[in-house]
Amino acid sequence: MFESLSQRLSATVNRLRGRGRLTEENIREALREVRIALLEADVALPVVQALIQRVKVRAVGQDVLKSLSPGQALVKVVSDELTAVMGTANSELNLAATPPAVVLMVGLQGAGKTTTVAKLARLLTERKKKKVMVVSCDVYRPAAIEQLRTLAGQVGVKFFPSEAGQDPVQIAKDAVAAARREVVDVLLVDTAGRLHVDEAMMAEIKALHAAITPIETLFVVDSMTGQDAATTAKAFSDALPLTGVVLTKTDGDARGGAALSVRYITGRPIKFLGAGEKTDALEPFHPDRVAQRILGMGDVLSLVEEVERKVDQEKAQKLAQKVMKGKRFDLEDMRDQLEQMNNMGGLAGLMDKLPGVSSLPESVKAKANDGEIKRMVAIIGSMTPRERRHPDLLNGSRRARVAKGSGTQPADVNRLLKQYMQMEKMMSKLSRGGGKGLLRQMSGALKGMGGMGGMGGLPPR
Structure with missing residues (x-):
């Protein structure tokens, strides 16, 4: 998300950053240039005009022109105003209600409501430790009810049954009563969508809302619809007291216009971003972090949170102890590391959050594809346990067998083993010096680069 916008804005602010x-x-x-970049990213025109005006007022005033480093000051102004347009801070779900806290999900057909219900159920269960129930009031598509039943089983939450032909309002009322009986913390209500906004759909959703008085009413919208996302969100916010927006399919949206437009047009906060089909692919929306990503500064805070949540801490601890004891880092360990990386969204997901990545050439970014990780895992999986523990055994004939078994070429196996040897060498230096050997190596590298801009390298230890 924001790929094209980030490239344009990063290039513009970088030209100004070094100016005295x-x-x-x-x-x-x-x-x-910022205006053109925003319009090309499909940001709604009123949002572009407001944003440019606010930046201009601050930029030609005391904030920038009188600053000691005006280029950096301008970058901060742009970052602040992007953040303000998107809502300043993360807006959490309000679940402070007598159980069950009812959350109503609304939106057009195909926006990803049902999948988002399952993702939100998993997030509330795993991160907030809530007892969750889900129900489908989409009586027009029996497949939607079955889909939610299946997803509820996958994420381990309660499912309240419903059938085609039933009254949606009655289903919702019965679900609330069942959730109360079973002492459920949160009830997520999935609703029927339409191909476009129409009176019948709005009347049904209004009746549902009146019957169950949800504490949260979330509008689910496909981010790839760009300006239309903001327009549709406005139509729903005029009809219903929306409390927030969930942007879906953000992994397929390189422009990001919807994220920059929805908050300003509707006055409702974006609460979550959905990316991909997996049930763990839903993240709270932090405007300040997103603004930093747009300007090529990365999103290190989100990356740290993701590592803490998704990395197997027990495996990481065992590997650390193994290396510090001087035991050899083997291919089993390498496979574990690759799988952990995959769990965090693969190379593409990690790169998106690293500072400076937007300025890398496309040829470099293209190499960071998750297919390469899967290929490497497949190659290691094609080896015998003994070969994984003792990579030195892998002679020419064994490498040919591994390549054939993993559906790759011997050159791929050779490349993997070369990468493994580099990792193993780094780990052995870490164990020999108790960490100091690796630090000395890094210090030498920094000095060779001129101390990273005059820092003079790392201090001696």
């Missing part, structure tokens, strides 16, 4: 002095002409020229 900025003039109003410099700033006007930069803002013209």
Whole structure:
């Protein structure tokens, strides 16, 4: 998400960042490029105009022109205003209600409501430790009811049964009563969608809302619809007291116009971003972090949170102890590391959150594909347990057998073993010096690079 916008804005602000002095002409020229970048990203015109005006007022005032480093000050102004447009801070779900806290999910057909219900159920169960029940009021599509039943089983939450032909309002009332009896913390209500906004759909959703008085009413919208996402969200917010928005399919949206438009147009906060089909692919929306990603500064906080949540801490501890005891890092360990990386969204997911990645050439970013990780895992899986523990056994004939078994070429096996040897070498240095050997190596590398911009390398230990 935001790939094209990030590239354009990063290039613009980087040109200004190093300037010792900025003039109003410099700033006007930069803002013209920012405006074009936003419009190309399918950001709604009123949002573009408001954002540019706010940046301009601050940029030609005391904030930037009188600053000691005006280029960096302008970057901060753009970052602050992007954050303000998207809602300033993360807006959490309000679940402070007598159980069950009812959350109503609304939106057009195909936006991903049913999948989002399952994702949200998993998030509330795993991260908030809530007891969750889900129910489908989409009586027009029996497949939607079955889909939610299957997903509820996958994420381990209660499912309240419903059938085609039943009254949606009655289903919702019965589900609330069942959730109360079973002492459920949160009830997620999935509703029917339509191909477009129509009076019948709105009347049904209004009746549902009146019957169950949800504490949260979330509008689920496909981010790839761009400006239309904001327009549709406005139509729903006029008809219903929406409390928030969930943007789905953000992994397929390189522009990001919806994220920048929805909050401003509707006045309702974006609460979650959905990416992909997996049930763990839902994240709270943090406007400040997203603004940093747009400007190529990365999102290290989200990356740290993801590592803490998804990395198997027990395996990580065992590997650390093994290495510090001087035991050899083997291919089993390498496979564990690759699988952990896959769990965190693969190379593409990690790169998206690292600072400076937006400025990398496309040829470099193209190499960071998750197919490569899967190929490496398949190659290691094609080896015998003994070969994985003792990679030195892998002679030419064994490598050919491994390549054939994993559906790859011997050159792929050779490349993997070369990468393994580099990792193993790094781990052995870590064990020999108790960490100091690796630090010394890094210090030498930094000094060779001029101390990372005059830092003079790491201090001696």
